Amino acid sequence: MSEILPRTIAIVGTGVAGTTAALTLRKEGFGGRIVLIGDEPEEPYQRPPLSKNMLRHSARPEAARLKPTSTWAEQDIELLTGTKVTGLDADALRLADGSQLPYDRLLLATGGRARTLPQAVGLDHVHTLRTLGDVAALRADLQPGGPLLVVGAGLVGLEVAATARAMGCQVTVLESSLQPLGRVLPARLRQEVMELHRAHGVRIHTDVRLERLDRHGDTLVATDHEGTLWEAQTVLVAVGMTPETTLARQAGLDLADGIVVDAYGTTSAPHIYAAGDVACHPDAILRQRVRIEQWNHAQEHGAAVAVNMLPGNHRPYDAVPWGWTNQYGVNLQICGHPAQADELIVQGGLTDFDFAAAAYRSGRLIGGIAAGRPVDFRALRRLVAEHSRDDGLLTAETDRGACP
Ligand SMILES: Cc1cc2nc3c(=O)[nH]c(=O)nc-3n(C[C@H](O)[C@H](O)[C@H](O)COP(=O)(O)OP(=O)(O)OC[C@H]3O[C@@H](n4cnc5c(N)ncnc54)[C@H](O)[C@@H]3O)c2cc1C
The missing domain is CATH 3.30.390.30 (FAD/NAD-linked reductase, C-terminal dimerisation domain)
Incomplete structure (x- = not known):
């Protein structure tokens, strides 16, 4: 790795990984230009409240802001919101308005996009939940007593189910595997979580695969693989996220489940790094690459990779997620x-x-x-x-x- 001090560090992604990286660069004494670019219109915000307090109480962006607005100017970080990076060359980014941003080092902290199902595309009152815009739309559709159908019993689906029950909705959850939270919890606990939901009045059905989703008048009708019909006014498709690797792919970086990085966050191009939900990194516990979708991990990984972007630093990331x-x-x-x-x-x-x-x-x-x-x-x-x-x-x- 070149030990020449970079002049401009560009960061794509204003989630917790990208913003923590930007602030860490300053904390570590980097005096050059930092440009933090995100395609979402809002200032950097926290995602965990989207399925919890913000859904229940308030969808105002200020409630979830990651840092006070003044932080970016105080830290001399150029924050470009509502700005999509459309192309990635070896020494410059191409932005949606046609302009170019030269960089010496780049961090891709592009997170992921909510997955949907082909059956759900184009239907009104069918939602996914990843962004502030998503939570406002979902909240507007949730009425006390109104039926909500959640497709997918992962963390986001179950958190929304719990929040919607607290809001007085009738909630049904359909999960294609035999138990919920298969990627997160051991089997004994998955069963307990399912019972917790049932005790709170959620109808949770496992081993159910969605075949069709149709609108009949005001009602959405889901048809499962056995022909059973499930009706609702609102549907949340919570079937996970897809890592946002478009730029990395364009640049020819190594990809697996996400952008492949080493223990320092370096991609297959030595001056380009990746961190957070999008990065597939060596895991000290499992001795294999993993991609983790957790808030604290994204924060700690963003900080650790930022340190390694500066000359003279070579500290492997070994935090327990x-x-x-x-x-x-x-x-x-x-x-x-x-x-x-x-x-x-x-x-x-x-x-x-x-x-x-x-x-x-x-x-x-x-x-x-x-x-x-x-x-x-x-x-x-x-x-x-x-x-x-x-x-x-x-x-x-x-x-x-x-x-x-
Ligand atoms: C509803 C919900 C609830 C959650 N609850 C919890 C929880 O309780 N506990 C927990 O540990 N974790 C939780 N998580 C997971 C946690 O929020 C994520 O792990 C974390 O936000 C990932 O941060 P990140 O910075 O890596 O990616 P992201 O937050 O996805 O940020 C990436 C950003 O990059 C932008 N971007 C991508 N491509 C481009 C481009 N070409 N140009 C410009 N910008 C681009 C994206 O729009 C996005 O703003 C939750 C997630 C969701 C969605």
């Missing part, structure tokens, strides 16, 4: 990769969501989960981190980014 979900007042905290565990050692009660659980795979600690026990959760995170370091998992191999 962690996130949380809030449903019906239960705050579930998750670290590492507990969904991949084959053994769960639990202290406390899973059913009443007052527990801390250590997740093992083949005898190795690979993650932890806790509800209502923040102190235990912090201890679990420390333990998981210590185990991955003791195991020497950040080897020279992962360090070079040569893991699968």
Whole structure:
């Protein structure tokens, strides 16, 4: 890597990864030009409240702002909102208005877009949820007593189900697999979460695959793979997100599930980096590349990669990823990769969501989960981190980014 101090660092993406990277560059003493570019019209904001407080109480953008408006000028960061980057050359970005922005180093923090289903395209009152615009539209459609159909029982789908119940909606959830939250929780807990929703009046049906979605007058009608019909006034399609790799693809960067980076956040082009939800990075616990969709991970990864963008720094990212979900007042905290565990050692009660659980795979600690026990959760995170370091998992191999 060249050790010449870059003059201009461009960052594409005003999510938490991109904004944290910009602020970290200044904190680390970078005195050059920082341009932070995002295609969303709003100032940088937080996504986690979109399925929780903002859906229930207020869809005003100010409520979710990531930093005070004055921050960007104070930090001498050029913030370009409502600006799509349409092209990526080796030393310049092309912007939607036809202008060019030269850069020396570039961070792609482009996150992802909500996935939808072909059956849902073009239908009114059918939503996805990723942006502030999405939450305003969904909120406008949710009426107390009104039926909401949620397609997909992942974190976003279930959080919206819980919020919509609190708003008095009748909620039905359809999930194509046998249990909800398959990518997040170990099997024992998936069942408990499903029961939690049922106890709050959500009709949750698993092993149901959506075949069609049609409008009949004021009613949306979903048809599943067995021909069963499900009616609603509003539908949320919550079937995950697709990493936004358009620019990386154009530039010929290595892609897998997201943009492939090494332990320093470097892509296959040495002066281009990627961080946050879009980056597929070596994981110190699993010894393979993973792409993580968690707020704290995106923040910590953005900061770590920014440090490595500056000359003389070479610090591998080995933080234990962690996130949380809030449903019906239960705050579930998750670290590492507990969904991949084959053994769960639990202290406390899973059913009443007052527990801390250590997740093992083949005898190795690979993650932890806790509800209502923040102190235990912090201890679990420390333990998981210590185990991955003791195991020497950040080897020279992962360090070079040569893991699968
Ligand atoms: C509804 C919802 C609830 C969530 N709740 C939780 C939670 O409770 N706990 C938790 O841990 N995580 C939660 N998450 C996940 C968390 O919000 C994400 O992991 C995090 O926001 C990812 O940040 P990021 O900066 O990597 O990407 P993003 O936030 O996706 O930001 C990327 C930005 O780049 C922009 N962009 C992309 N391409 C271009 C381009 N060509 N030109 C200009 N701009 C571009 C995008 O429009 C976007 O603004 C939630 C996510 C959602 C959607």
